[in-house]
Structures are given as structure tokens and as C-alpha cells.
Amino acid sequence: MNRAPAHLSARSHQTVDQPISYFMQQAVENPGLISLTAGLVDYESLPADEVRTALDDILGCPAAARAALQYGTTQGYGPLREKLLARTVALDDVTAADVSLTADDLVITTGSQQLLYLLGELLLDPGDLVITEAPSYFVYQGTLNSLGARTLAVPMDEHGMDTDALEELLARLDRTGEIDRLRMIYVCDYFQNPSGRTLSLPRRQHLVELARRYSRKHRLFILEDAAYRELRYDGVDLPTIKSFDEDNAHVILAMTFSKPCAPGLKTGYGFLPRDLLAPLLRLKGNHDFGSNNLTQHLLDRLLATGAYDRHVAALCDVYRAKRNALLDALQEEFPAATGAHWTHPEGGLYVWLAFQPGTDAGPQSRLMQTALREGVLYVPGQFCYLEGSGVAIPPNEARLSFGVAAPDQLREGVRRLARACAVTGAGTVCAT
Ligand SMILES: Cc1ncc(COP(=O)(O)O)c(C=O)c1O
Numbered sequence: 059m060n061r062a063p064a065h066l067s068a069r070s071h072q073t074v075d076q077p078i079s080y081f082m083q084q085a086v087e088n089p090g091l092i093s094l095t096a097g098l099v100d101y102e103s104l105p106a107d108e109v110r111t112a113l114d115d116i117l118g119c120p121a122a123a124r125a126a127l128q129y130g131t132t133q134g135y136g137p138l139r140e141k142l143l144a145r146t147v148a149l150d151d152v153t154a155a156d157v158s159l160t161a162d163d164l165v166i167t168t169g170s171q172q173l174l175y176l177l178g179e180l181l182l183d184p185g186d187l188v189i190t191e192a193p194s195y196f197v198y199q200g201t202l203n204s205l206g207a208r209t210l211a212v213p214m215d216e217h218g219m220d221t222d223a224l225e226e227l228l229a230r231l232d233r234t235g236e237i238d239r240l241r242m243i244y245v246c247d248y249f250q251n252p253s254g255r256t257l258s259l260p261r262r263q264h265l266v267e268l269a270r271r272y273s274r275k276h277r278l279f280i281l282e283d284a285a286y287r288e289l290r291y292d293g294v295d296l297p298t299i300k301s302f303d304e305d306n307a308h309v310i311l312a313m314t315f316s317k318p319c320a321p322g323l324k325t326g327y328g329f330l331p332r333d334l335l336a337p338l339l340r341l342k343g344n345h346d347f348g349s350n351n352l353t354q355h356l357l358d359r360l361l362a363t364g365a366y367d368r369h370v371a372a373l374c375d376v377y378r379a380k381r382n383a384l385l386d387a388l389q390e391e392f393p394a395a396t397g398a399h400w401t402h403p404e405g406g407l408y409v410w411l412a413f414q415p416g417t418d419a420g421p422q423s424r425l426m427q428t429a430l431r432e433g434v435l436y437v438p439g440q441f442c443y444l445e446g447s448g449v450a451i452p453p454n455e456a457r458l459s460f461g462v463a464a465p466d467q468l469r470e471g472v473r474r475l476a477r478a479c480a481v482t483g484a485g486t487v488c489a490t
Contacts, residue, residue: 073204077441084435092471093435096462099407103376104320105360105369112300112359122355130351132339134327136167138358142327145361146313149287150301158306163329164203165338168349170285170314170326172342174198177242177281177310178205179341180334187240189227191219192449193410193442195283198244203300208239216401218257220244221264227448228272237272239345242279247299248287249406252442252457256404269308274289275351279331280309288318288370290405291378306331315357317407318370329370377407384409384458387472396479400458407461410439417454417484424482432472432481 081095117123133139139161145262147154154160168175182188184206190199192211202209210231212224224243231237235461247257269278282299299456303309306329314326332336342348360366385402389410392398397414420423420438429436460468478484 076200091433092467094458094471095435095437096459098462103373108365126352126355130348132282132343132348135354138354139164141361150297152301166349167326169324170312173312173328176341181241182207182337189243193252196441197248209444209447211449218255221261243279244281246283249403252408253410254403254408255402263302266302282311285314288405293404325353326474338476380460382462383468387469391472391476407459409458411456413454413484419456425484428481429478432478434471434475
């Protein structure tokens, strides 16, 4: 057998394992571990009955079955795109005409991750700049690294990305001429992964205004990743950043069925400025010339029958109870004297916890090793920052997910975390 080494591309060498693989491995190797890391969703509420009924309907009708089992188009199933457009503009309380959108401005993708990747291929050459929030969604960070893009980060507060700090950064890039390499600003604006924070209304408008102002030699895009929008448990919905982009010029809105419906369907969708659509579809043609067609027909049916809306409403009840269990447990186990504090997300799947200042919560830290021994796992916040992106990396933060664990497990997980803090002196005054 010829064992000469394989030649791997430069892009392959720039592509490292996603940190989440480490957590998956820990969970497999440590049965009994309560994982607060999961990017997975709640098991019990996955819509098995709704999907079976919709599939029965499709497969029980020969014409519908054949249409769904044939290849679809690269852009995606037209009736589904129509429904998604109608749904999104209704949520935003605008008309499609108000925001210059038609169903032809949508693309259905293999998860929103495929759209994020395709946009990178479409807009970024090695060395180009992207601005993200700090902290930010670490999978996308991996995508940007793989594509050879450079990332600059902007700090967040409880209202999401600090757009005044962004404005200063843009002014600085303008002075240095680097603005010419800036292509995109990426924001996860609803219940952000990882912090659970939501971008405020004035900042949504400010972002669009900045994208307009700094579009000189080329257009500056905002990539609005609204993966968690529909998972809201309290408060009122906010309009998308996209809804302020009346000319459909600057904002790309990425959405997914993975969180509000089922990640196994791996279907996402995007709204794009019209001049990006054809080149993006050419790239998607290279990837798969169309996402899973049966799944698109299935989702179309779930939307048409109202099963999707009923499911989202029921799911929000499930997650509200889980979020409350996690927040109540934090309140109990980490009293003010511990110096710990955390976000109170109105939706999504994540709470961002800052341990007492000075605590090292990193992957090799004593706290992490002790937490593992106690039987609980969290995502070190450090994974959600990038070295050299312009924002200092705080060592004492962690992402906690309430997606998978049941309320009792969430409470027990936080108790274990508090014990790990007590053992390592990471600030808790709470005795076991
Ligand atoms: C913020 C965010 N964007 C995008 C995705 C990608 O999800 P999918 O490709 O399943 O739609 C995820 C998944 O966890 C996410 O958290």
C-alpha cells in the first residue's frame, strides 16, 4: 500500500477541531456527568408526532410524494420560501414591500451554518476583516479562521454589541485605510450564543446606519444570525436588524429550523441583498445544488397546518421552565458574596456566568478539573473570544446551556459547580 503523505490544502491546515468535540468526548467518557455545554436541544419535546403526521400526508399522496422525493432547486422550495417571507415580515410588523423583499431573495440552506460558510466563501478573501461581538459564537469563529479571515471584536454589555465602540473601531479602520478590507459585521442578535444577550432596538438601527455610512468603495454587510429569535420566553419580540434595511442592501438575515423545530432536519434559510443571491447560489451549486428536498416539503407542511407554530409555543414553555430552574439554582448556590454574576436571558438556550474576578475557568484550570470530578461540565468562556481580536479575554467566564438537561439536573449541575468553586476557592461561600 502506498503510504506517501496526503497533501492537504492550506485551508485544511487552517481548520482546527471545533472545541465542542472536546465536550462531546468528555460527556461520552464520563457517564453521570451533567453537561451544561450542549449545543443540542431538549430531547423530550422534539416534534416526532408532528413530523410523522406531515410525512404521512406527503407520502400518502403519490404526486406530493414524488415532488418531495425528486431533486429540488438550488435556491429551495418556492412555497416554503413564500411562507418564510410572509412569516418573517409579519413578525417584524412590516410588509415585504416595505423591506424590498420577495421570495426570490431567500435561499434555503443545509442548516444556517451552511449559509454562514457560503457567505464567507462569497465575501471573504484571506486577510479580509470581519467584526464580531466579544464573546461570539465559537463555531463561526472557526469558520472565519478556516477561510483565512481576520477577526476584530467589539465588546458587549447587557444590550448586546456596544455599537458606540463599533463606531469608534470603524472610524479607526477608516483612518488607517483598513476599512477597505472590512467586509462584514457578524451579530447574533437574539439571546446570543454564548451570552444570552439581545441587541437593543436603538442599536439595531445604529448598526444599519453605520453599515450605510461606511459603505464607500464597497458595501459593508451585516450578517444577522437570528438562530434563536423564535425561542422567547418573556418580554416582547424585537424587529430584526433586517427590517431597518429598507432597500435590502446591507443586511443578510440567517435563520434556522434547528432550534425552534428540530436540528435533525438541518434546514436553515437566509434573506439576502439581491445582488448576492446569484453568486451565492453558484457556490451552493458546488456544495450540493440544493438542500434536502423532502425536508423542505415537510417543513412547508408543518407551517401550512399550524403544527410548527403550536410546537414553538409548547417548546417555549419547556425552555422557560428550564431557564427558570437554572437561574433559580444560580441565585441559591452563588449568593452575592461569591462575587459571581450572570445574564438573565429572555430566551434562547444560554446563560453567561462570570465567576469571582481572578478565577481561572479555562479548559486546563483547577476549577474545570474539579467540576469534572464533581460531575458537571461547562464551556469555558475563553473559547468564545479570539486572541488578538482587540478585546482582552476574561479568564473567569463560562457558558451554561439549559438546552438538554432536565430542570432537576440543572439544579444538581449548579450545586456541583458551586461545590467545585468551594473546593478550588473560586469564590463561593456556599457550603455543601
Ligand atoms: C448562533 C448560531 N448560529 C448558527 C447555528 C447553526 O445551526 P444550524 O446549522 O443547525 O442551523 C447555531 C447552532 O448552534 C448557532 O448557535
